[in-house]
Amino acid sequence: MILDSETKAVELPEDHGNELRLWLRLLTCTTLIEGEVRSRLRERFDVTLPRFDLMAQLDKVPDGMTLSDVSKRMMVSNGNVTGLVERLVESGHLDRRTSDSDRRVQVIRLTRIGRAEFRKMAAEHEAWIADLFSELGEKDVRELMRLLAKTKASAQKSAQARAV
């Protein structure tokens, strides 16, 4: 009954099937695109998506960032970043140094080589994304941007509420 969903007075489980279907579709889209990007990165540049993402964060800031900053930006755990950085320093893409002002802090930056490699990858990456979304018109893109912004805000609010 329409009344129920308006009054919220019912104890019976409400129907949230639409939201669930929406979530599954959102997840499917993301998984599909992410998998595609992942495999193109591997195929074309022999690089993993997490490494690419990390380098993308660093490309934006010439002077580097701390590990904590990176982990916040990438929305992954601290421990995760430690290992990722480890391997990228090893391979010569990243430069890591202890901060002068705070000896707990590690500042990482792209090396010259790392930056050059990233720029090459990023250019192709951008073209892949454009191609993956190419059936969407300009208006679709705008509308999706708007709705996803709203979705993000909604999810953040809900997550925030739980975190007390």
Added chain:
Amino acid sequence: MILDSETKAVELPEDHGNELRLWLRLLTCTTLIEGEVRSRLRERFDVTLPRFDLMAQLDKVPDGMTLSDVSKRMMVSNGNVTGLVERLVESGHLDRRTSDSDRRVQVIRLTRIGRAEFRKMAAEHEAWIADLFSELGEKDVRELMRLLAKTKASAQKSAQARAV
């Protein structure tokens, strides 16, 4: 110039910034919600998201599915499913038997306990999702569904084209 994007006659890199921003926003939304679901599942039921997802697939089919079916549905690799199933059989949530007609094939089903546990989790899960999307109106949901369907089709087409 507008002409450029119409004629496609240019060699210069086009601006695909909008698609890229859209992709990043899509990814952010998904990561945010997925992380939230993941941590609620762990907190509330001490179960991982992949296990929940696998059980969700199986809940739909009383007679079970083969491992290949599962891996296609979940869009993950075969080897991945093997390990996942291993642990769920171990914990008593899944029943696994070799097919009579084809001895290569493993058919897995939820056990009575597995099904009961899943149903409990699924009910809460659905409520979480509804809450995470609660700021979206009915119209927003419909519109997002439509645009994501279009996005999925676009991505599939692009992926298909690459696969030759």
Added chain:
DNA sequence: CCGAATTATTTGAAGGTCAAAACAACTGCC
């Protein structure tokens, strides 16, 4: 200046992920 609380990072254990190779069982062709 000292100790407590805070903050940044690392480590370790458990699990999830993929690609590629290995294995096993089926199907079809001769």
Added chain:
DNA sequence: GGCAGTTGTTTTGACCTTCAAATAATTCGG
């Protein structure tokens, strides 16, 4: 029947990921 190719599953090895505990360095109140 038997070999060749195909298909379903498992294994392997490398990497990614998280959480929680441990370490290390800073800050702050007294």
